[in-house]
């Protein structure tokens with residue numbers, strides 16, 4: 001019946017728009033790949049000889065029929081950090097009869113769920129790794145990948161919307177958003193959420209692109225510009241030495257090794273203890289480190305952090321101190337961009353907090369001119385295609401002596417849905433996932449507002465997964481999973497999960513990990529291993545939500561994750577590097593045994 005319906009639809013129209021409207025319903029109707037493939041095979045030559053082109057992605061707004069039935073009122077809240085954009089959008093969400101908040105990080109979704117529940121607005125928390133459902137909830141706080149484009153809401157908020165496009169000036173975010181589905185998830189939320197009111201919060205640089213994209217959706221768009229609520233003062237003197245550190249200071253640096261080295265130098269001075277925040281710390285640990293730093297009664301008055309503080313955490317920072325204004329961006333070591341400097345510096349001084357006036361300076365006086373000129377200049381809008389090598393682009397720009405202020409190449413991330421890849425695969429039955437992805441991306445037709453999100457990490461996973469006897473659907477799922485392909489332990493974990501799944505469709509955590517003992521790490525190198533184990537456990541929990549019956553040990557993985565976080569915190573909570581602090585007890589029902597790769 002399903003195949004018949006699809007066949008009728010395809011043979012009736014074969015118009016890209018209509019096919020794409022149906023596409024969102026196919027998965028729910030046919031479930032697995034087989035239905036569509038069988039159907040396409042039956043259609044055979046009619047599809048092959050028709051003008052239908054599955055790689056035509058020029059009208060992504062038509063992929064979301066439910067949102068297109070509505071004239072949405074879209075409010076763009078734009079301004080610098082600490083200007084109250086999110087605060088105002090959340091007020092609307094809180095007073096709405098039903099709503100959804102979509103944030104770029106689990107921490108943000110968690111914070112919003114807490115806030116709404118506290119305000120007696122029942123709110124579910126839904127991320128790739130959590131499902132906390134509250135009785136009677138009509139509101140949801142989700143990570144943007146989980147944005148629901150099939151229901152109707154009174155109000156929706158999409159936070160940090162600038163993450164929807166890849167930008168040279170926001171390259172620290174682009175690294176986070178540029179791979180896999182992240183950039184495209186924001187675009188999907190922007191085009192696909194069906195809500196009477198849709199509030200988008202972010203950087204003013206995103207306005208022209210969003211306005212351009214929304215020209216075809218028939219929505220009402222209003223832009224509301226915000227000013228910073230608390231002053232930010234660039235200091236004329238550098239810090240000079242860590243002996244000048246004060247409580248409320250945050251030292252920003254860009255490598256893990258430097259974070260621990262600076263923490264050690266400060267704590268060796270015997271005056272301050274440091275919390276640390278960086279990207280690969282487990283989210284729960286990051287939150288607790290931030291909470292300790294914010295807590296006036298705690299001894300942890302100084303924060304040493306990477307640019308992970310640029311987005312997501314509410315921190316009571318009095319002064320930001322850049323230990324350097326150069327960072328390695330995955331391609332080369334380069335100066336921070338104006339936007340990066342502003343975004344990080346803007347974290348100092350939070351409205352109505354303990355430090356309402358923010359200050360910013362550098363460790364080294366030689367960096368002050370760049371700091372001051374960056375804070376005094378407007379954020380450039382300079383976008384680049386993510387699939388190109390950033391280093392080469394920069395060389396090219398230097399060659400042209402290009403200042404980057406007027407090149408209007410803004411583009412929003414987009415990625416083919418599984419359905420499109422599936423249909424494409426039916427026409428190329430001998431291809432593995434890697435070839436399908438490569439060919440699809442190579443042949444995709446896009447309008448000028450969009451680019452295809454970088455899928456290099458997916459391709460790396462696909463190359464491994466293609467060797468295994470898995471369906472395309474399963475391969476796609478593994479390729480989309482939140483594996484850190486640059487982390488050996490994390491990649492090994494994914495490979496073992498996929499191998500075990502392909503053999504017997506049942507993956508027990510204990511079969512993957514050799515039982516061992518988790519210990520408080522002795523050095524930050526050993527700590528890295530624990531962080532990687534946490535990533536593998538996180539991956540298991542993610543897979544357990546997507547392949548429920550085959551990954552039955554979700555609770556075990558979650559409890560092991562909690563143990564990992566606790567051991568990491570014990571390591572971080574030591575007095576400097578000499579005097580160990582009392583170690584908190586492991587909860588009775590958890591076991592420290594069982595896990596080590």
Ligand SMILES: Nc1ncnc2c1ncn2[C@@H]1O[C@H](COP(=O)(O)OP(=O)(O)OP(=O)(O)O)[C@@H](O)[C@H]1O
Pocket residue numbers: 079080081082083084085086087088201229312314350351352
């Ligand atoms: N009208 C207000 N009354 C009380 N507190 C406010 C108000 N507006 C903003 N705040 C507080 O000021 C801080 C900054 O606000 P908010 O998070 O909305 O800023 P933002 O512009 O979204 O910044 P960012 O981009 O850094 O997230 C928050 O702690 C928020 O609770």
